[in-house]
Amino acid sequence: MSVETQSERARPEPIRAVPVRHPGRWVAVAVIGVLVAMFVHLLVTNKAFNWSFMVDEMFRPPIVAGLRGTIALTLLAMLIGVGLGVVIAVMRLSANPILRGVAWGYTWFFRAVPRLVLAILFGNLGILWSRIEFGLPFDRQIGALFGIQDFEARLFGFSAVDILTGFVAGLLALGLSEAAYMAEIVRAGIQSVDEGQTEAAQALGMRRGQILRRIVLPQAMRVIIPPTGNETIAMLKDTSLVAFVPVSTELFFQLKAVGNRTFQVFPMLVAACLWYLLLTSVLLVGQYYLERHFARGHGRAGAARVKVRGLAAEAGGTTGEAVTR
Amino acid sequence: MTAPTGDTTTARTGERDVMVRAEQVHKSFGALEVLKGIDLEVRSGEVCCLLGPSGSGKSTFLRCINHLEKINAGRIRVDGELIGYRERGGKLHELRESEVAAQRRAIGMVFQRFNLFPHMTALQNVMEAPLRVRGEKKDVVRDRAAALLERVGLGDRLGAYPSQLSGGQQQRVAIARALAMQPKLMLFDEPTSALDPELVGEVLDVMKDLARDGMTMIVVTHEIGFAREVGDSLVFMDGGVVVESGVPREVIANPRHDRTKAFLAKVL
Ligand SMILES: Nc1ncnc2c1ncn2[C@@H]1O[C@H](COP(=O)(O)OP(=O)(O)OP(=O)(O)O)[C@@H](O)[C@H]1O
Ligand SMILES: [Mg+2]
Numbered sequence: 001m002s003v004e005t006q007s008e009r010a011r012p013e014p015i016r017a018v019p020v021r022h023p024g025r026w027v028a029v030a031v032i033g034v035l036v037a038m039f040v041h042l043l044v045t046n047k048a049f050n051w052s053f054m055v056d057e058m059f060r061p062p063i064v065a066g067l068r069g070t071i072a073l074t075l076l077a078m079l080i081g082v083g084l085g086v087v088i089a090v091m092r093l094s095a096n097p098i099l100r101g102v103a104w105g106y107t108w109f110f111r112a113v114p115r116l117v118l119a120i121l122f123g124n125l126g127i128l129w130s131r132i133e134f135g136l137p138f139d140r141q142i143g144a145l146f147g148i149q150d151f152e153a154r155l156f157g158f159s160a161v162d163i164l165t166g167f168v169a170g171l172l173a174l175g176l177s178e179a180a181y182m183a184e185i186v187r188a189g190i191q192s193v194d195e196g197q198t199e200a201a202q203a204l205g206m207r208r209g210q211i212l213r214r215i216v217l218p219q220a221m222r223v224i225i226p227p228t229g230n231e232t233i234a235m236l237k238d239t240s241l242v243a244f245v246p247v248s249t250e251l252f253f254q255l256k257a258v259g260n261r262t263f264q265v266f267p268m269l270v271a272a273c274l275w276y277l278l279l280t281s282v283l284l285v286g287q288y289y290l291e292r293h294f295a296r297g298h299g300r301a302g303a304a305r306v307k308v309r310g311l312a313a314e315a316g317g318t319t320g321e322a323v324t325r
Numbered sequence: 326m327t328a329p330t331g332d333t334t335t336a337r338t339g340e341r342d343v344m345v346r347a348e349q350v351h352k353s354f355g356a357l358e359v360l361k362g363i364d365l366e367v368r369s370g371e372v373c374c375l376l377g378p379s380g381s382g383k384s385t386f387l388r389c390i391n392h393l394e395k396i397n398a399g400r401i402r403v404d405g406e407l408i409g410y411r412e413r414g415g416k417l418h419e420l421r422e423s424e425v426a427a428q429r430r431a432i433g434m435v436f437q438r439f440n441l442f443p444h445m446t447a448l449q450n451v452m453e454a455p456l457r458v459r460g461e462k463k464d465v466v467r468d469r470a471a472a473l474l475e476r477v478g479l480g481d482r483l484g485a486y487p488s489q490l491s492g493g494q495q496q497r498v499a500i501a502r503a504l505a506m507q508p509k510l511m512l513f514d515e516p517t518s519a520l521d522p523e524l525v526g527e528v529l530d531v532m533k534d535l536a537r538d539g540m541t542m543i544v545v546t547h548e549i550g551f552a553r554e555v556g557d558s559l560v561f562m563d564g565g566v567v568v569e570s571g572v573p574r575e576v577i578a579n580p581r582h583d584r585t586k587a588f589l590a591k592v593l
Contacts, residue, residue: 194440196436196438196440197440197442199393199436199440200434200436200440200441200442200499201442202393202426202429203391203393203429203432203433203434203503204429204430204453204454204458204502204503204506205426205427205429205430205454205458205506206426206454206457206458207422207423207426208422210457210458214453214457215442218444219442219443219444294444296444296486297443297444297445297446297486297487297488298443298444298486298488
């Protein structure tokens with residue numbers, strides 16, 4: 001019966017409703033437009049920017065060497081940070097109370113001391129030792145007990161100045177401190193993986209190390225990578241701290257040096273901003289591909305974004321609207 | 326006595342065809358005693374169905390058999406071999422992690438929530454353990470894995486990730502994954518209770534097929550029909566003890582204990 005009545009009735013005309021107006025958006029566009037115009041006006045007319053001078057200077061060999069130093073420091077420090085961070089995270093989650101304690105102590109120390117202080121501290125380690133040697137501790141004292149003068153049991157050693165040159169000291173300060181933060185990130189990642197995964201792997205006869213490498217860490221990566229991207233970007237900027245070690249082959253130090261020498265401080269600060277913007281953009285591209293790689297097997301790549309939109313819709317509107325209001 | 330392997334000639338004499346023997350197994354979580362002396366014997370090729378109300382300790386007992394849980398008292402032997410320990414000079418010595426792992430290789434386990442590795446395809450899931458644990462050749466493993474997936478009816482979904490498979494398909498991959506290690510014993514912990522009703526049948530069919538092939542199986546299940554049809558023995562657990570056991574048909578038709586009666590009345 002219902003079918004008949006529906007087919008008999010004429011199809012209603014399509015809805016042509018007046019859409020909801022968003023006057024707030026137009027106001028926002030106008031305000032933003034004016035602000036942008038003011039900013040461009042500033043950039044173009046203010047002589048202090050001295051654009052031609054900036055472009056001339058920002059590609060000079062010392063600057064490019066500094067740029068290379070910054071990139072190398074960032075990558076190497078993150079390498080140390082991630083590698084050591086994984087080790088410390090695993091120690092932190094181990095059943096062995098000694099390992100757990102050591103890992104806790106490490107993160108406690110390196111998170112407590114500011115990076116700037118660490119950089120200066122590592123730069124001055126040469127004060128403690130002129131030579132760095134590895135061997136039996138208290139060897140002279142033990143020798144004295146047995147009546148041997150100047151007994152030394154040292155395996156190998158090197159001059160502190162050789163090894164703790166500015167670059168290595170700066171690298172160690174940044175890398176060791178990063179490891180403490182990375183350890184916490186990796187730990188959260190490992191703990192985010194369902195316990196059933198470990199059990200299934202155990203039931204198959206896999207051993208702890210294999211389970212960690214093959215099953216748990218690859219899944220933890222999805223949780224680990226986004227904050228690690230953050231850490232890398234933060235590290236890129238923190239490399240400027242090694243100027244206090246002191247290390248001079250570093251981007252910001254070099255740009256500032258040019259600024260100070262030529263009394264053109266501001267253009268060089270702008271150049272620094274531009275260089276850091278460029279490097280960060282490159283890192284973001286890398287992060288995108290990494291995230292895509294470790295998202296395999298987890299449905300649509302944009303699932304998270306869809307989820308956020310869904311939440312916004314549930315809350316009664318799109319995120320865009322919330323901003324304009 | 327070196328690392329435990331399949332052949333334990335000493336213990337085999339006298340109980341040649343006993344695959345699993347549990348004696349007075351006790352297990353506590355802190356103050357909570359979950360298993361209070363379980364005795365159970367499963368012969369080679371037998372399908373043993375484990376029934377019981379929620380919280381009666383069925384999963385815990387199953388997990389004790391492959392040493393995912395450490396028992397507090399009693400003995401569990403699989404194929405004559407003591408699980409998790411070595412008896413020497415009248416004393417029990419804990420096995421090392423590598424030795425426990427070696428024992429688990431002969432015992433397959435299928436979980437209620439599948440626990441497939443989500444970052445691997447169906448084929449990779451099945452190949453993982455033979456490759457990494459036994460270090461077998463890749464093409465040999467691939468052929469066997471593909472054949473196993475074919476056997477559970479998934480020959481055309483080798484490259485699919487778990488998230489792209491239905492629950493029933495995932496559970497069948499999980500069964501193939503366990504079979505890839507060529508176990509002599511399979512443990513199933515409610516393999517169909519996370520599935521939509523119309524998907525239960527396809528998983529039970531695979532299990533029936535396995536039983537016909539002579540696989541020794543311990544199956545925790547609420548599928549009374551499966552227990553009656555496929556099971557060689559039925560064990561009813563409640564409150565951490567075995568209340569009643571026997572031939573499935575008889576126990577289901579004439580339960581002797583009130584607790585069994587009450588439970589069957591609810592699930593039938
Ligand atoms: N890791 C654990 N820690 C503490 N208590 C636990 C743990 N695992 C299980 N239990 C407890 O042991 C008891 C038995 O649990 P078990 O999972 O073995 O029951 P079950 O018979 O499998 O029940 P179900 O049918 O609901 O799966 C429950 O009371 C449970 O709370
Ligand atoms: Mg259970």
